[in-house]
Amino acid sequence: MDLRSRIDVSPMRPYQWLIVGLCVVLNILDGYDVMALAFTAKSIGADFGLSGSAIGLLMSAGLVGMAVGALSLGPLADRIGRRPMILLSVGMAAAGTALSATAGGAEQLGLWRVLTGLGIGGILASTTVIASEYSSTRWRGLAISVYTAGYGVGATLGGLAAVGLMADHGWRAVFVVGAVLTGLVLLILAALLPESIDFLNSRGRAGDLDRVNKIAARIGQPAVASLTAASGDADGRTGRIGELFAPGRLRSTLLLWAAFFATMYGFYFVNSWTPSLLETAGLTKDQSATAGMMLTLGGTVGSIIFGLLTSKWAVRPVLIGFTLGSAALMVMFILSTPMLIVAFILGVLIGALINGCVAGLYTLAPALYGPRIRTTGVGWAIGIGRAGAILAPMATGALLDGGWSSQQLYFGAAAIVTVSAVALFLLRTPQRSVSVQDQAATTAAV
Structure with a gap:
């Protein structure tokens, strides 16, 4: 070995x-x-x-x-x-x-x-x-x-x-x-x-x-x-961007980019605009700021929970579950603003799930590429994700000026996050190199 x-x-x-x-x-x-x-x-x-x-x-x-x-x-x-x-x-x-x-x-x-x-x-x-x-x-x-x-x-x-x-x-x-x-x-x-x-x-x-x-x-x-x-080291010339689109990789690359873009859009939407949108929806400035803090608090905890879950189950299905959960809770969150306690609880959960989605994508991306183009693949996925991060606050501001309500903006962001779940469902990740039984045996031997 x-x-x-x-x-x-x-x-x-x-x-x-x-x-x-x-x-x-x-x-x-x-x-x-x-x-x-x-x-x-x-x-x-x-x-x-x-x-x-x-x-x-x-x-x-x-x-x-x-x-x-x-x-x-x-x-x-x-x-x-x-x-x-x-x-x-x-x-x-x-x-x-x-x-x-x-x-x-x-x-x-x-x-x-x-x-x-x-x-x-x-x-x-x-x-x-x-x-x-x-x-x-x-x-x-x-x-x-x-x-x-x-x-x-x-x-x-x-x-x-x-x-x-x-x-x-x-x-x-x-x-x-x-x-x-x-x-x-x-x-x-x-x-x-x-x-x-x-x-x-x-x-x-x-x-x-x-x-x-x-x-x-x-x-x-x-x-x-x-x-x-x-494994996979012979596939691709070192650091060549074109290798990300080679036969057998094109589909995975595009789906990974779609997942990164949609997830980072949702992440920066909820973290950048939630306090302002909640204030627009009728909450006080202090209540809106508290809700924003709930998102941050939940985010740190959610990343750790995601990691613990993936020590027992495969990354992709857990990530799909976190993504769908994020989209659903975003809708529930903006509808629950009249009930502050419920909104704060949902804020923690949204922060946990959307941060878990980011952690999941960072875990998944390196496994899709061989060593010669691994950082190239991860770097481009992160870069595409940052494009979503840049677009989210700009698009939200433009739509808000165009007359969209807080509920409509949250519904739209939830729909975009759902796109990430679809992309992840269609994505096929490499099989693990060893079985669980092999892993247990080797661990015991070591």
């Missing part, structure tokens, strides 16, 4: 959880960055004399950068390696955050927000793959779910930090702290983060065998005599 197969069926070792933990920290930085701008937007607008639409463009700049980063840096990671790309992307994010603190106007700040987003996009594409590859088959869903939950933790910390720092030092201090933290994380990653085993196996250069065996020793596995390419 090669090293990749042993990782799939063996218990998770501390070093593997450490790798997942490093990926979680990187996703925390993503959440911090997004909420830091959200909480400082009003102060920035007052400082630079910006209109509401100009502030909206600034908030979108980071999302555009993330989409471009995932689309462009994902394929590059398949060529130069996941580890170098993560280090480069974290460096870009740190630089963009630091430069944001020095911005003298909206144009400069928008440029630095795009740079920060580029780095975060590269981070997301590569860390999703790293976390997946170093996780066992049984605990892969939980590992990715914990990784996904890091966003909510970072968003909470970013909001708290922004409130405290702005009161004493102004909005620029929020970005200074973010840059310092990102720089420290870069040093930690340089010391502890390994390269992808699948990438080393696929590349097969002189010295890669020694690197693989050093990693094997750290995760408690015996050394290997030679590099063994993982």
Whole structure:
């Protein structure tokens, strides 16, 4: 049995959880960055004399950068390696955050927000793959779910930090702290983060065998005599975007993109517009803000629940269930606003389910592609998903101006999320490389 197969069926070792933990920290930085701008937007607008639409463009700049980063840096990671790309992307994010603190106007700040987003996009594409590859088959869903939950933790910390720092030092201090933290994380990653085993196996250069065996020793596995390419490694040229549409992959790629786009549309719709729409529907400002907090609270818990469920059942059916549940509860939620307690409970459940959907897609995507194009496939899926994230608040605002009610907007978003469930139902994922019985036997032997 090669090293990749042993990782799939063996218990998770501390070093593997450490790798997942490093990926979680990187996703925390993503959440911090997004909420830091959200909480400082009003102060920035007052400082630079910006209109509401100009502030909206600034908030979108980071999302555009993330989409471009995932689309462009994902394929590059398949060529130069996941580890170098993560280090480069974290460096870009740190630089963009630091430069944001020095911005003298909206144009400069928008440029630095795009740079920060580029780095975060590269981070997301590569860390999703790293976390997946170093996780066992049984605990892969939980590992990715914990990784996904890091966003909510970072968003909470970013909001708290922004409130405290702005009161004493102004909005620029929020970005200074973010840059310092990102720089420290870069040093930690340089010391502890390994390269992808699948990438080393696929590349097969002189010295890669020694690197693989050093990693094997750290995760408690015996050394290997030679590099063994993982299943599917021979399929496709390294980092070529066109390989995503090759015979046998076209259908899976398009369905995965549809699922990412629809899910991220729903995710950003409920997280961006819920407080405003509830206020429009008749709730007070405090009640609407509380409902928004319920979504965030549910999101962190939901990601973990999804991971625990996938340790017992296959990812795709659980993900379909979460997606259909999200759509149904979105309809129930907006209809229940006259009953506050019910609405708050449903808000928690929606946050849990829609975040679980994101965790599920991050778990599913790496399994669809061979090592030579894995980060390319994941990066493009994330990039397409970010397009949905960008469109959701823009489309909602336009429809709201066009006279749509809160109920109509929620019904429409629920219909779009349902499209994700249909795409996932039609998607056919690769079969597991080992049976449950084989896994149990190997685990017992180890």
